[in-house]
Amino acid sequence: MSADVARVLRESPVVDGHNDLPWQLRVHRGYAVDGLDTGLPALHTDLPRLRAGGVGAQFWSVYVPSSLPEPEAVVSTLEQVDAVHRMAAAFPGQLTLTRTADEVVKAFENGRIASLIGVEGGHSLASSTAVLRCLARLGVRYVTLTHNHHTPWADSAAQAPVHGGLTDEGRAIVREMQRIGVLVDLAHVAEGTMDAALDVATAPVIFSHSSCRALTEHGRNVPDRVLRRLRDNGGVVQVTFVPPFVSAEVLAWERAADAERARRGLPVGAVPWPPAPRAHQEPVYTEKVVADVDLGLGPRPRATIAQVADHVEHAREVAGVDHIGLGGDFDGTDTLPAGLEDVSAYPRLLEELAGRGWPEADLAALTGRNVLRVLRAAEDAAEELLG
Numbered sequence: 001m002s003a004d005v006a007r008v009l010r011e012s013p014v015v016d017g018h019n020d021l022p023w024q025l026r027v028h029r030g031y032a033v034d035g036l037d038t039g040l041p042a043l044h045t046d047l048p049r050l051r052a053g054g055v056g057a058q059f060w061s062v063y064v065p066s067s068l069p070e071p072e073a074v075v076s077t078l079e080q081v082d083a084v085h086r087m088a089a090a091f092p093g094q095l096t097l098t099r100t101a102d103e104v105v106k107a108f109e110n111g112r113i114a115s116l117i118g119v120e121g122g123h124s125l126a127s128s129t130a131v132l133r134c135l136a137r138l139g140v141r142y143v144t145l146t147h148n149h150h151t152p153w154a155d156s157a158a159q160a161p162v163h164g165g166l167t168d169e170g171r172a173i174v175r176e177m178q179r180i181g182v183l184v185d186l187a188h189v190a191e192g193t194m195d196a197a198l199d200v201a202t203a204p205v206i207f208s209h210s211s212c213r214a215l216t217e218h219g220r221n222v223p224d225r226v227l228r229r230l231r232d233n234g235g236v237v238q239v240t241f242v243p244p245f246v247s248a249e250v251l252a253w254e255r256a257a258d259a260e261r262a263r264r265g266l267p268v269g270a271v272p273w274p275p276a277p278r279a280h281q282e283p284v285y286t287e288k289v290v291a292d293v294d295l296g297l298g299p300r301p302r303a304t305i306a307q308v309a310d311h312v313e314h315a316r317e318v319a320g321v322d323h324i325g326l327g328g329d330f331d332g333t334d335t336l337p338a339g340l341e342d343v344s345a346y347p348r349l350l351e352e353l354a355g356r357g358w359p360e361a362d363l364a365a366l367t368g369r370n371v372l373r374v375l376r377a378a379e380d381a382a383e384e385l386l387g
Helices: 003-011 021-029 047-052 070-090 101-109 129-137 168-179 191-200 224-233 248-264 305-319 343-355 360-381
Strands: 014-019 055-061 095-097 113-120 140-144 183-185 236-239 324-326
Touching (some): 003 360, 021 070, 047 113, 055 101, 070 113, 070 129, 101 360, 129 140, 129 168, 168 183, 183 360, 224 236, 224 305, 236 305, 305 360
Parallel strands (some): 055 113, 113 140
16 A cells, blocks of 8 residues: 555545445344454455455445335344444444544544444335434434335336335435434435435435446436536535446446346346344355356456546546545445455555545545535534434
């Protein structure tokens, strides 16, 4: 690591927007947290590699599938929130639960990794602002309005729109989120939902793990005109590393693979939700349901650090340097770009950008400064800061 990049990470550690380690702990380890401090090589994330990557704060995703019935989703989300609390309790010298920007900065100063919580999908609210407030009191700092299915009040990017973005109920939920200081996350939502939320928002919003649609035409990515609206809103897009979001070649290959599987009547990728772990239960294992057959398409292309850097640079060009961040989606995707295989890899991306002439001030904005500003702005705008 160069001296310049090391200095950036000391002064402005990475505040990453999205990591699915709680999901992996549930699926593969029955929520056991032992080994997190010594290394979990089968996963993308553990404490030694977070340290090596210069991560000072992590939004842990408490994801549950949006295919679950909403009451079941609420229960499963609470189990995921409990997992984050248990992680922090198990390693108090290395992790600390945080809710505010000042608490994150204090964690930096004390040599601990700040742990924030993000709910990945409005289905986890079961259309209840009371559930939203309860989750906020447990430390939830953002809610992604949808995952891969519509909620009764918001359109997802993964389905044809039915609500025109947000319903009146959806607009009320966005207002309540901002009233209590919970960030509105627009990753996973339809373009109409992006616009509807920005129409309502009076405080900055985020995209916790999305990239740029102008470079890769994926529905989960952000169009340039929305990036410009995000700039005017004061929010941040946290560029993700998910290969089909950052590489047009990978996206084309995956679409062709899905079409070929469908043509042959083979299952297309899906991850079942494992039963709730119980006391003394053996670890739960479940595999992706993807047919391991030769589809005649040749090898899957590999995304690169350079392609991720292209998205970061495009977001800076369109939205501005004050509106960019990082949301790797580690442990939430089965493949990653070459050189970005786990959470230790953030310095490599910063080296790529530094080699393109990025000054230290811009790198510091990207790693953490911008997200901390948005957290503070949400707190300042809140009428009742819960948590």
